[in-house]
Amino acid sequence: VDIDVRTGCRVIDAANRKEGIELTFTSRPSQKVAKAVFDHVVLATGHQWPSRPDAQPGYFLSPWPASVLADVPATQIGIRGSSLTAIDAAVALATSHGDFVRRDDPLIYQPAQDTEDFHIAMMSRKGLLPEADFYFPLPHGPLTYCTPEAVAAAVARGPDGLLDAVFDLFRTELIHLDPDYAAETGLHDATLETFAEAYFARRASVDPFVWAAANLKEAQANHAAQVTVTWRDGILRMHEIVAVIVPHLDSAEFERFSRAFKPIFVDIYAGVPHESIERMLALHAAGRLDVIALGDDHEVDTRCPEGGARVTIGDTTRHYPIFIEATGQAALSGIQFPFLSLLEQGIVRDQVANDAPDVVRGIAVDDLFRPVDAPLPMDRLFCLSLPFIMGRHPFAQGITSSHEMGGIVGRRLALILNTAKPAVDHADTAA
Template sequence: MTPSIAFVGAGPTTLYALHALLSQGAVAARITVIEARSSAGAGSPYSAEWNDRAMLSNIASVEIPPVTETLAEWLASRTRSELQALDVDAASLDERSFVPRLALGRYFEDQFAAIVKRARADGVAIEVMTDCRVVDAANTRDGIELTFVSPPSLRATKAVFDHVVLATGHQWPTRQQRRPGYFLSPWPASALADVPATDIGIRGSSLTAIDAAVALAGSHGAFVRRGGKLVYEPAPDAQAFRLTMMSRKGILPEADFYFPLPHAPLEICTPEAVAALAAQDTGQLLDQVFDLFRRELSHVDPDYAAQTGLGEATLETFAQAYFARRAASDPFIWAALNLEEARANHAAKVTVAWRDAILRMHEVVAVIVPHLDAAQFDRFNRVFKPVFVDVYAGVPHESIERMLALHEAGKLEVLALGEDYDIDIRNPQSGADVTIAGRTRHFPVFIEATGQQALAAIQFPFLSLLEQGIVRDEIANDAPDVVRGIAVDEVFRPVDAPLPPDRLFCLALPFLMGRHPFAQGITSSFEMGGIVGRRLALVVEGDKRAPLPAASAA
């Protein structure tokens, strides 16, 4: 009997999983892709339903693993009118250009359609069901039973599949406003369109917060270029419009920096060296890996090592030194200088050695996270992870330009919350009260914009899998309350689950982030989707000669 495979969700992760599966040759399986949105391929980060037209992606063509063509090639084949409709400047396009999120979404939709068309031409039975929402999944004797609804009847329909991949992507609160004026997330961006011109607080200062600020700014004014400089022009009725972005350190992200691709190999903090330390289980893994990190960074950039006291640094003292100068500076002065430096380096193809080294090390270091005890896991998240995130989460140059323009127009400030702060939404007024070091300020509108957070299994969208004990949290004996993500193995199958191997794969991003702290973005979709797609190809071919262990946690 021909096996059946279902993918729940049709964003980039499923796109890359399908590509990996189909790339192994003819697939003797019936494939079904189920997507809640009206189109397949984009996923929520790049869909028209979730994003404002002005929001920029923070990944360029040179970094995006191609499917049938690169993003740059796809853009070059668009007509001028198509590019204008996507707010893409044809004159400035190259492989390192950042484009609007909606443009990237269209690219992924076209790539998805292309591989489906090619698969069908090769004789693969593949069905794509859009506007169809899976509301439950359960293990049965014959396979995974999916329950889904679709318009116009919204009647529940059930179907059983031999293999199911859950790639449901980001998960935001179903009810965006917890109370009047208090938003649990900035998504979908269309929900911010009716926010009035008032004093608006935004928790966060990274790209998610910048996206929220850009969407709000577009509702109450416009960004325009005058003599090559970007300025913000408020609408006549937007005198009361003010934005305050706030984070613990009170800094803006740095502008995207130039780095060569492919990346050069590391010499000291190598995957092999980190794996060897993890295998020793000495109880000092985090500090031992930091020592590799410290030595690598000192090797590639001795001047930076001297400036930050890296030679004698501990993890904590280095993290403090890393952010110290920025945190002590005016965030907009620093942002303007950093933008100038980043632009000059891009033009000259100059790489800042220490930034590039940290970027190269983040995924190598991430593999230790499942091996850390509670105390070390907490240190990693509080101290080490922010350094890596700061480097790899650089933002488009235009995003920094927009923040500078808003500030110069008197419409944006950035506050440091520090550690002694409170956000209170119990005030009978709308919005929230923010208290910093004993001083309270009221925001009639307050938006949580700190990005996707790691979620516990209790928030998993398919209740039956929880009740059956198939999806469960990875629980550490020394910290049962810490979210470590759901328990999966190297190919993202539930660990110790009462079901046959290879029946279910969990690629639901928020439930993996506890163990895979940097598993966000297109490159993660490519890597995780590729792992599952290649595994499915082996399963379909019946190649069980070297199965991966079902109980080994990722």
Template sequence: MTDIIADGDGLRVLVSPKRGSAFERRFDQVALATGHQWPKEPEVRPGYFLSPWPAGALQRVPATNVGIRGSSLTAIDAAVALDVAHGTFIETQGDKIGYRANAGGDLLHMTIMSRKGMLPEADFHHPVPCEPLAICTAEAIDRLIDTECDTLLDSSYRLFKRGLAHADPDYAARIGLDGLALEDFADRYFAERADVDPFVWADANLAEARSNYELGVTVPWRYAILRMHEVLARIVPHLDPDALDRFGRFLKPVFVDEYATVPHLSIERLLALHRAGHLDVSALGEDYRVDSHGAEPGATVIIDGERRHFPVFIDATGQRPLAADRFPFRSLLEQGVVPDAAEDDPEEPKGIAVDEGFHPVSDEPAAARIHCLSMPFILGRHPFIQGITSSHEMGGIVGSDLARAVAEQTPGRGAGGYAMKLFAIYVGGEHPEAHIEIHDVRFVVAASIRDIYDQLRAEWWGTPGTLHVDCWAEIDHADGFDVSLRPQRPSGKKKLYFVNLGGYDGLGFAEQHNNMFVVATPVADAKAQALRSIAGWTDAHRDDLYEAEKAFALDTMIGDRFHIHLTPNAERRPPRFTCRYTPLR
């Protein structure tokens, strides 16, 4: 695939195969799952490897002094690949793994480098399938997100602390969790390991992990952090740049440490290499630099002014977030279908912003036809998506959305292909303390207007037996936008508002009213836009104004959760409503 072009109600995919002529195909929906983006040749300069993949490229590395930046499983795999090229691991049942170098292989020495100078911990035992969380749940985090408050990160951290203390009170007391500020949590979490030689710690941790597997023992605090990082990840797309930076510095390292534990065999091999004198670990700290542009091959690492040269240097820190300008499908960028997340705000993380359905955040209608799972470009706002669990969840979300898109084209389905619709109903009736008929507007989500009647009767506060419907409308278009309900959160900034306007025309003995739906970004624009529609009234004013999602109480629905989506439609049309006296006795 060389390009994708939004064209009317579809997408043109351009393909240049290795063999044969170039061609293009047209699709209704496209899912982009292009995976990691590595250079075809990892040795971008003599002795300097921008990535360890493909691993076969490391086979040509000579037995020399090798620096490896990173300490995750990627770095471990790189170290093992080098060692297998220059020696053999000796595995005898009942004994510790050993390592024997080939002829000339004694010259191989590797240094794994990371900021903290620690090795990852061994996989630990925990129940499968996972047990439900008690306090820091997805529902609780979603409620915090819905408040759209400026303190989302701090509120979520307080919820995280409550969940951790509930899961393991002894651990919480040992680390002084109750008094730990967000900025101090990671330091306290790593403090005990920081004081111990990394290989001594790895040996003890491996022994503990093995014993726990044999006995079926789960360490509560480890399991709680592992589970809660999955729900805390939900807040990341909603954080402002400052909060995102704090999350990345003070919570993300802990979460990565828990979910990136490695197989026991990997730890055994690291210990064997260290015992054989082929492997060390070094702490880079925060103030370091890697110079790969010197006259000599490889790279020089500068730590606090001290220089150390490695004839071979491998960057094994894994995939980094990529800016949108590296996105391979240029036409989607030029058309604004896939916009640069940092275009309007340089402080935003680089890459492409996506909504909860993994559609690009764009007001262009074609964005609803694209699911962007291209990991390097969404990694900035979704830092934990590289694992198998996340891949499974993303596949489920996109698969369900594609199934709904297919259903949308099936005859007999409702507007937008979704069974549930938005209805605004103007009701009237008598009240024992009123001299004239009273009226109200009710907002209901249902499959049809008749499904609403029982709910209206249950909510009626007036004289029993007098309730009736005067007018009703299905809200499927407003202010130049098609309106639909979908499970995913919307990607655009515009919102739908209901406005009830009041004023006087000098002709009737009553205040006149006008009810309307408008589309705007800030609420002040919605009010101003609505007032312009009644410029001929005297003392025109807003009586009531509601954001539609709140008016329809979408956040309190039982069962499926829906959100209002707005799609621009050049064919603006006036609201369609039915006015007919319909008693609901």
């Protein structure tokens, strides 16, 4: 297989033509516009962040690239988010205004001189820090009740009651795996919503840094002793099995899944490295970090004449001269797709539910990531651009997801090329 890697290129458009997919691109150093036509194209454009993160003075639509935070002054900084992306932003800011130093075993934060005003407030609806990575064995063992076959059978019965049927499988599996945890959370009699509340309840009742310190100590001990917390491992093993129902949910059930079920799975698989938790604890101990629960009664005003944002929680308002959106990649709709011609040709379009046309569920693709009902030959175009398929694949985000999705498309392309028997011995494919 010959692979031609063209570095320094920027693809500015893609369009379907009679002979294939035409890519329009510029190349360094001349930035001259060129075109090339391919038999097959795989769009794997990854996360999509604003070209200008600083939408207005003091207000950042995202923390990426992290270099944009290098010039943020030592002041009161608000970060919306308290999970992976927010931690990355907090660490980038902290290392601009001080250093993390390990003395004996504890990690401490040493602020630089003249940074007395430097303080970060990470805020999210629940006001929780993610938990530390926990130990689990690989490969995962099989599940007993919440299996791919059982979930597929539930899907085959139709969308009515699908979410609750799969939650029943989830509940039965978790009761089987960890009866004590099931009893503690009232899982036997729980609905999806009451279990979602119970899952976070004990953690939400404790100061986030007290919980983080205890959880880190437990995770470190379990890694050292190779001890698995059964309920955590069980939820981790079920998240990808349950995810296959998402394309089959109607709008109301999709909203329930996103609000109640998805946060549980995300909390489990989005555990963070132990040193990340240590850094958050060190920042807090140095008086430079707090975590705030926004709750449901809050407002963030990002149109402040003085820059930054004003955050109102209940009857209290506070101004942050610097405010950073750090809730991670959001699902995007077709209108934000980077290649306009594919939109204009009706090839890329939103997956829209008849009863909720305003709900963003990503672009319409099939199980092989091909645009659905598109006016072009089958297998000519594949879309693996994460922000536009997150509605259908809510847990797709990292290296493992990229590997699995790439494998699906790669196997399909291999099948096509092996069976097509073209007149020439090559086919041009772009990714």
